[in-house]
Amino acid sequence: MCAIFGMIGENVEVVKSALNLMQHRGNDYSDIKTNKKYTFGFNRLAIENLEINNQPLKIEDKLFVFNGEIYNYKELIKKYNLNVKTEIEVIAKLWEKFGVEFVKYLDGMFAIAIYDKKLYLFRDEFGKKPLYFTKNAFSSEINPLLKIVKKEINLNALSEYFAYNSSIAPNTIYKGIFKLPAGCYFDGEIKRWHDFEMKNEKCKMENEKVIFNIENLLTKSIEKRLMGDVEIGSLLSGGVDSSLIVALALKYKKIDTFSIGYEGFENYDERKYAKVVANHLGIKNFDFVLTKKKFYENFENVLDSMQEPISDSSFFAAYELAKNIPLKVVLSGEGSDELFLGYRRYDEFLEFFKSYLPNKKWLKKYLERYPEDIKEWEIFRRFFNDEDVFRGINETFFDRQIKRLLKKNAKEVEYKRFLKGWRSFDFTYFDLKVWVGEVLLSKLDKMFMAHSIEARSPFLDKNLVNFVFSMSEEIRGNKKWIIKEIAKKYLPKEIVYRRKKGFALPFYEWLKEENELKRIIDINRKTKLLNEEYLKEIIKTGHKRYKQHIWALYLFSRWVEKEFL
Structure with missing residues (x-):
């Protein structure tokens, strides 16, 4: 895990300054290499090959640098008889042998930059490692690029933020700064090297065989994510996903676990479940508390680490948790709910596939006559209009609300690119691309790397995910039965069998207690970006209808205040 940065020309001082801004991503080693046409920089968080594996790598006029982990690099060395020892050397050798196709041989999480006559950028299948670029530079983070790009809001990304909690690649919230989409490479234009495919016509296994294969694939995924020459721990919420990861990891090594909770808020606090798991497995679990005081004290630091607004409140819990973990690597449970349909709302969407309503036209007209500004009304409106009902598990503001909120600044959000017509597998595909790729994995990278910790996600393993996409809907089922x-x-x-809880925190209660909601109005009066009357309506109605909307508005307001006022 590390930071990478590169820029056109022999710009050593600019690259050095950028690396200084990203020291939190690795301060075990730093270096810069240039071929005069491009300059590459690297900060290292040493996890594997502690004494070697330093970057950037320069071979003749070629430059190579990467951020992440290649779990199968030793197997690639043996398979292709490569006379090398490190991951970056394997990348260089495979590049020489296969060109842009080399990336298909890698098993890991990565953001890779190569200069060979021109610049090439590559990002892993899931988007675990970030990679941003402008017309003349690339970076692991947005902040260094703001030194060379005029700071201006991208209105397309702003609409995406209110719809899906985050900008969607290739957009970022800033004009002129782009995010390489997961599974893509850039050679002057963005091209796709990987996409998830559904092949369920081939999988007709019995349930017992499916369970055996999933357990085997998950166990192997965990085993390879335990690689490294440093101590490894795991996050533990007390939910079934993180608990299972810990249980399977214990087959290979004893690990400590880490949890967070909130005193006085029983509905949000899962530490008691983490304690049950730790006692059952015989491990040490360290739990921490995020208080209202720490929430506000951390706010500016969290915004700075986000680099652009991402309205998932659990970023603040993740930041506080990471601040207290004394390790370089942790495991985490992201991806299971999306792969095995663990969210309760998936069940609601599944019901639309079964629905037949002979009075559909009448109901459509009724809804049009009596509009409501709520998600449930919008879902039924789509259904009665034969539109795409499902548009992501984390959809917050829907189209009509975005138009009310942003008025002339509202832009249409392109959601159809994430719908494949795969029925329930649409849920998985869409949410791997948007909710997991743009929000959850950003949280893991940004909040944990702010404290020099690499987070690894065993459920998001390409072999496991490919197997899931080979299953039939009937076998996969829902509610994570496998x-x-x-x-x-x-x-x-x-x-x-405990009821699923999200990784949430009592932000609404804290905002109300400190009279912070008025800040949304006060800041908007300075920026005039949002419709004040609609803001007042949302705030007045409160958590009964608009809890996530309020958080998105508050987070955005604080970000605008920090960056532009």
């Missing part, structure tokens, strides 16, 4: 069947062998039933 994961629960595996977990029964390792965990107490109260953990396996």
